[in-house]
Amino acid sequence: MGNKVLHQVKLKVGRLMTILAGLACLLAACVPMSQPVPDAATPIALAQPSPSPLLATATPTLVAQPSPTLSPTVLPPTLPPTPRPITPSPTVQPTLPPTVAPTNPPPTISPTARPTNPPPTASPTRLPIFDTHLHYSRDVWATLPPQAVLAKLERAGVARALVSSSPDDGTRQLHGLAPDRVVPILRPYYDDVNSANWFQMPKVTPYLTERLKTPIYQGIGEFHLTGTAATAPVVRAVTRLAVERGLFLHVHADAQAVSIILADQPTARILWAHAGLIEPPATVARLLADHPNVWADIAIREAEIAPGGKLAPAWRDLFLEYPDRFTIGSDTWVPSRWETYEQIIDFDRQWLAQLPLDVAEKIAYRNAARLFGAGPVLPQEAGR
Ligand SMILES: [Zn+2]
Numbered sequence: 349m350g351n352k353v354l355h356q357v358k359l360k361v362g363r364l365m366t367i368l369a370g371l372a373c374l375l376a377a378c379v380p381m382s383q384p385v386p387d388a389a390t391p392i393a394l395a396q397p398s399p400s401p402l403l404a405t406a407t408p409t410l411v412a413q414p415s416p417t418l419s420p421t422v423l424p425p426t427l428p429p430t431p432r433p434i435t436p437s438p439t440v441q442p443t444l445p446p447t448v449a450p451t452n453p454p455p456t457i458s459p460t461a462r463p464t465n466p467p468p469t470a471s472p473t474r475l476p477i478f479d480t481h482l483h484y485s486r487d488v489w490a491t492l493p494p495q496a497v498l499a500k501l502e503r504a505g506v507a508r509a510l511v512s513s514s515p516d517d518g519t520r521q522l523h524g525l526a527p528d529r530v531v532p533i534l535r536p537y538y539d540d541v542n543s544a545n546w547f548q549m550p551k552v553t554p555y556l557t558e559r560l561k562t563p564i565y566q567g568i569g570e571f572h573l574t575g576t577a578a579t580a581p582v583v584r585a586v587t588r589l590a591v592e593r594g595l596f597l598h599v600h601a602d603a604q605a606v607s608i609i610l611a612d613q614p615t616a617r618i619l620w621a622h623a624g625l626i627e628p629p630a631t632v633a634r635l636l637a638d639h640p641n642v643w644a645d646i647a648i649r650e651a652e653i654a655p656g657g658k659l660a661p662a663w664r665d666l667f668l669e670y671p672d673r674f675t676i677g678s679d680t681w682v683p684s685r686w687e688t689y690e691q692i693i694d695f696d697r698q699w700l701a702q703l704p705l706d707v708a709e710k711i712a713y714r715n716a717a718r719l720f721g722a723g724p725v726l727p728q729e730a731g732r
Pocket residue numbers: 481483570621679680681
């Protein structure tokens with residue numbers, strides 16, 4: 349009887365031990381589950397307790413005030429600006445709260461700020477930008493007042509901007525508020541005149557002539573042409589008008605159309621929008637070599653120039669071969685481009701930082717300042 353009781357006690361103790369061991373196992377298994385579970389696509393994050401560079405670039409402080417110790421080459425772009433972004437990512441959009449703006453340093457870089465031993469690539473210091481491809485067209489007037497546009501430029505560190513709008517009243521609104529920052533370019537599109545038909549509309553020439561009586565414009569454009577459409581009499585009249593008035597032409601066209609304009613008006617000064625948009629670097633190089641009075645903005649080509657944020661070799665070679673001929677452009681041709689404006693400009697700064705500093709400065713603002721004036725914000729020597 350006593351042995352039987354002892355045996356039952358042993359059995360119970362044994363079961364209890366088994367249960368305890370099972371519980372211990374469960375607890376041990378639970379510990380790793382209480383740790384952050386890495387994304388299946390990024391198992392390496394387990395070995396990195398600190399935030400990844402990707403996360404770091406999404407924080408407001410780093411975006412607004414990049415640390416000088418961070419090499420831009422290790423910072424992947426927070427938002428590679430695709431040519432046609434539809435909606436901004438909600439995780440990226442609030443990176444630049446309005447309250448950051450007043451604390452931003454003014455977008456100036458003096459030559460004395462350069463290190464005595466220049467690094468092989470551009471300093472990650474925030475380069476001022478001269479945006480040579482902006483539109484303030486009717487489709488955003490209701491949602492983005494002129495003051496909000498100017499605040500965006502300030503937050504993005506854009507010291508000056510070439511602005512053309514459909515219709516031109518948008519440009520005049522911005523220029524009226526910020527004549528030092530806004531360089532007006534007169535666009536031929538108004539009422540029923542648009543990018544598809546302007547070169548067939550004789551009324552465009554008197555319209556432009558009338559608007560030019562307000563002496564604020566430095567160019568005519570941005571207008572669109574493809575191939576032999578550039579032979580149209582209206583195009584000839586408009587380009588002649590620009591040459592007579594000493595105005596630039598901001599031309600969205602393929603290389604053929606640009607060549608036709610220059611054959612007709614060899615002294616025309618052309619800012620080639622999007623560097624031809626579809627033209628490969630070799631074609632861009634050829635046109636720049638043949639025509640010293642052509643410059644090119646890189647608007648909409650950001651993702652091609654720097655896939656994944658890394659400067660493509662063909663474009664690097666092009667920039668190094670023609671450092672005096674390229675400018676930055678954002679092209680706010682639809683409202684969504686305004687929504688991601690600061691990210692577009694920041695992305696441009698990332699690939700610019702992979703170029704030698706003097707080349708990066710030329711493309712960022714010096715070339716444009718030489719062509720259209722430095723204004724009071726940019727370093728004065730930038731315009732010389
Ligand atoms: Zn445009």
